[in-house]
Amino acid sequence: MSSADPPGGAATTATTATDDRQHALLEDLTTRLGDAIVGSHIRNGDLWVRVRPDAWVRAARECKAMGFDYFCYLSGVDWLPHTWPNPKVIEGVVPDADDEAALPADPNADENPAPDESTSGEIVSGFAGGDTRFQVIARLYSTIRHIGVHLKADLDDAAPQIESWVSEYPGADWCERETYEMFGFDFVGHPNLIKLYLPGEFEGFPLRKDFPLLAREVKPWPGLVDVEQFPATYKGDD
Amino acid sequence: MAVSEQQRISYIAAQAADARLAVELQTEEMTLNLGPQHPATHGTLRIVAKLDGEQVTKADVICGYMHRGYEKLVEVRTYPQINTLINRIDWLSSFANEVPFILAAEDLMEVEAPPRAQWIRTMFFELSRIANITLFIGEMGVQLGAITPVFFAFRDREYVLNLIEEATGGRFHPNFDRIGGLKDDLPKGWISETKDAMRRIRGYCDELEDLLMGNEIFEARTRGVGVIPADVGLSYGLSGANIRASGVDWDLRRDEPSPLVWKELDWKVWTHPDGDSFARYWVRLQETREATLMVDQLLDGLPSGPIQAKVPRIIKVPAGEAWAHTENPLGEMGYYVVSQGGLGPFRVKIRSASFHNISIVPWLLKGVYVPDIITILSSLYFILGDIDR
Numbered sequence: 001m002s003s004a005d006p007p008g009g010a011a012t013t014a015t016t017a018t019d020d021r022q023h024a025l026l027e028d029l030t031t032r033l034g035d036a037i038v039g040s041h042i043r044n045g046d047l048w049v050r051v052r053p054d055a056w057v058r059a060a061r062e063c064k065a066m067g068f069d070y071f072c073y074l075s076g077v078d079w080l081p082h083t084w085p086n087p088k089v090i091e092g093v094v095p096d097a098d099d100e101a102a103l104p105a106d107p108n109a110d111e112n113p114a115p116d117e118s119t120s121g122e123i124v125s126g127f128a129g130g131d132t133r134f135q136v137i138a139r140l141y142s143t144i145r146h147i148g149v150h151l152k153a154d155l156d157d158a159a160p161q162i163e164s165w166v167s168e169y170p171g172a173d174w175c176e177r178e179t180y181e182m183f184g185f186d187f188v189g190h191p192n193l194i195k196l197y198l199p200g201e202f203e204g205f206p207l208r209k210d211f212p213l214l215a216r217e218v219k220p221w222p223g224l225v226d227v228e229q230f231p232a233t234y235k236g237d238d
Numbered sequence: 239m240a241v242s243e244q245q246r247i248s249y250i251a252a253q254a255a256d257a258r259l260a261v262e263l264q265t266e267e268m269t270l271n272l273g274p275q276h277p278a279t280h281g282t283l284r285i286v287a288k289l290d291g292e293q294v295t296k297a298d299v300i301c302g303y304m305h306r307g308y309e310k311l312v313e314v315r316t317y318p319q320i321n322t323l324i325n326r327i328d329w330l331s332s333f334a335n336e337v338p339f340i341l342a343a344e345d346l347m348e349v350e351a352p353p354r355a356q357w358i359r360t361m362f363f364e365l366s367r368i369a370n371i372t373l374f375i376g377e378m379g380v381q382l383g384a385i386t387p388v389f390f391a392f393r394d395r396e397y398v399l400n401l402i403e404e405a406t407g408g409r410f411h412p413n414f415d416r417i418g419g420l421k422d423d424l425p426k427g428w429i430s431e432t433k434d435a436m437r438r439i440r441g442y443c444d445e446l447e448d449l450l451m452g453n454e455i456f457e458a459r460t461r462g463v464g465v466i467p468a469d470v471g472l473s474y475g476l477s478g479a480n481i482r483a484s485g486v487d488w489d490l491r492r493d494e495p496s497p498l499v500w501k502e503l504d505w506k507v508w509t510h511p512d513g514d515s516f517a518r519y520w521v522r523l524q525e526t527r528e529a530t531l532m533v534d535q536l537l538d539g540l541p542s543g544p545i546q547a548k549v550p551r552i553i554k555v556p557a558g559e560a561w562a563h564t565e566n567p568l569g570e571m572g573y574y575v576v577s578q579g580g581l582g583p584f585r586v587k588i589r590s591a592s593f594h595n596i597s598i599v600p601w602l603l604k605g606v607y608v609p610d611i612i613t614i615l616s617s618l619y620f621i622l623g624d625i626d627r
Contacts, residue, residue: 171473
């Protein structure tokens with residue numbers, strides 16, 4: 001699933017007619033950003049571009065010059081594997097497709113699911129590749145050309161830090177504050193990097209994968225309620 | 239981007255107000271705390287405004303009183319379970335929240351709903367738009383001291399909510415969309431009822447146009463107030479009617495490929511060059527009327543056939559990343575779904591419209607007068623659940 005193409009090289013997915021504009025856009029970006037592009041991916045009419053972290057603001061500036069006038073969003077991804085939802089737990093609750101003929105199962109469906117990738121303990125990065133645990137992702141869009149681009153950049157594991165986009169796109173202000181409190185990324189040059197949603201004294205970064213969700217610690221899976229015995233039939237443990 | 243004369247003058251006026259603040263005799267600064275419980279905030283939004291006399295010098299928006307952490311919660315849920323959760327983001331048009339998420343999942347699974355399902359989806363999408371924006375159209379009057387419009391709004395919105403309830407079982411949270419199709423088909427007699435309701439909503443739009451649009455007080459309080467130039471609005475991520483009211487001719491329903499069937503209908507994207515509160519109101523009113531006409535066309539052209547594609551009983555989404563966005567009543571709503579091949583998503587970024595529409599408020603409120611804070615907030619139209627996801 002991950003790919004790290006050389007800049008301007010052939011994209012990973014099969015080229016369809018609908019992706020022509022995306023290929024042209026990628027070429028355009030490559031001429032402007034040069035070797036700052038370290039990965040790209042085109043799928044279903046969408047373009048992903050991964051840039052070097054030190055070129056993060058330059059990428060925004062070039063995109064703005066290319067007519068990407070609309071700031072869509074900015075956020076982060078923590079690629080640390082997580083184990084929920086655990087397929088084994090759910091399969092005990094949900095009857096198998098064979099049990100009932102109500103809905104025919106897809107013949108291509110995997111009856112015995114392969115071991116969950118996320119439990120293997122290795123970081124699996126998404127489109128356009130990645131070398132680190134943390135990534136920042138943003139999307140820009142041109143309201144004239146009607147084309148959008150996702151930009152990604154790798155962040156350092158120990159001290160995730162990247163330059164702020166506020167000077168280029170003022171809409172990044174709140175998004176960076178949210179990403180700061182949720183992931184603990186430091187946006188250098190942000191005029192007012194304080195928490196947006198969380199109370200000031202809140203500790204920890206909730207959207208990091210190693211931040212425990214208390215509800216799931218107490219009850220591993222809410223669906224398990226369904227297999228508990230009713231009080232009348234419950235004979236006790238002894 | 240073309241900037242109209244009025245837009246330019248209003249912008250200069252705002253700049254001049256800014257300059258005047260710096261030059262005029264300094265008075266003691268006062269802090270005005272607005273909210274979190276204020277009728278104009280549609281929930282719990284707090285605005286701390288620093289005032290110099292009657293003018294705002296600095297406004298801070300404090301949100302998070304209703305933050306529910308959806309982006310964390312969806313990581314421990316399966317795809318069908320998430321559907322009920324994201325219903326609650328923009329609670330006035332719940333069905334419209336479900337659609338982009340389902341489209342993102344369908345994109346990754348490479349399934350496509352049958353045509354009838356797409357038509358019904360589009361229909362409910364537009365019905366949620368009507369249910370949402372009729373309330374805004376009435377509610378804007380209340381902020382200006384006109385009580386009648388909001389009663390009209392609640393009266394006529396009821397008919398749309400009844401339609402949604404009849405077909406889905408839920409007035410506010412239909413939870414009707416499924417990966418690969420829909421939960422149910424339409425009930426008997428629903429189509430003729432819907433036609434009646436659409437006629438009624440059009441009557442309501444006409445009524446409101448008569449009541450408010452030509453009203454001298456309404457115009458005085460909204461014309462030239464809260465002007466957003468198109469380029470500033472876009473760089474803040476404003477979308478939907480808010481940016482169309484600044485003259486940007488951009489609508490995702492028309493401009494982006496979508497499995498939903500807007501492209502097969504005959505309709506118009508409404509824009510207004512002024513970019514002020516009045517323009518935002520005007521555009522929304524026209525869009526509501528346009529939506530009723532679209533529903534009529536959808537009812538006439540509804541194809542027959544199945545409403546659900548074949549999908550596995552236990553839904554597993556292949557690894558990959560997908561972005562799906564639609565033109566929701568409040569603006570662009572999108573889901574960035576990262577799947578690693580499990581029963582639930584690895585990461586979901588929810589791009590909600592109100593969050594970005596409100597992020598311009600600190601910029602916009604600089605130099606305005608205190609009573610205009612409310613009309614500007616109201617004209618931007620946000621739902622708190624859409625800010626605090």
